[in-house]
Amino acid sequence: MMEQPTAKLDEIEQAARAIFDVMPYTGPVDRMRLTWDQEEASTQRDEALRYARAAVRAVTQAPQAAFLDEDEPEACEACGEALQLGDPVYWGDGLLHALCCGPERDGFHNANEAPLADGEPIPRPMIWNGNQGAAELASDARNDELCVDRFGLVMKAKLAAARCKGRAGWDDPAQCSMADLSAMLIDHVAKGDPVDVANFAMMLHNRGGRIETPSPQTGLVAQPLSEWHEDDGFVTWWKFPVNEPSYIGSPLCSDWPGYHTHWTPHPEIPTNADALAAAEGSAE
């Protein structure tokens, strides 16, 4: 930031006048305090100017120097704290710390002032550099950090809500195993809320483990031929090891191959896409 020499002089004089006004009065008791412009005040004036030059030099070299152009430092509209250089900020009615805008997507709009569509990210904040006109967009790194912090707020809120409902014990191996945490994480993947999944991942991370995937045995188990009864009807037949397509039918069929040893239920009967389209067409 370049400073005009005259602006600097004004600043020094302004500071010197303020110092002059609070300097201890050393004159005779029966006289009024001297004012800045009085001839007799020259000694005190010079002294005040000396202090002011030192003070202005010191503060303009401080990292917060950019704020000194303003009477008051810029503050966050939400929390009232002074903005620090490098803070991620958004412009609302005034300047706001990025995290003071809250963690929810509905608190934000896109560049066209429209609500955020699904899949549209919360816009990047600007980085406060003391000059509203020249603030720069947050870098990839700063935005990543902010997004993690923002997500952390939502995780904490969900954890707090769960604690209020009496849920506890994730950090106690006696109450909650790594397999339990893994199973709950996988269960919540299917339910679809990324915040729940993140919280279980956080718990696993803090317990120092990996996500244990359930053993594949929970899938289909083939029954032996002896378990098949006429009432089971047409089913899917297998010969282990499986190295050819399965056979669908029953041992009573004329084309029964005769060498299959195990069976699983017949696949679910699907809906016909053509019939579905026709039904939708006639409904309009």
Ligand SMILES: [Zn+2]
């Ligand atoms: Zn704030």
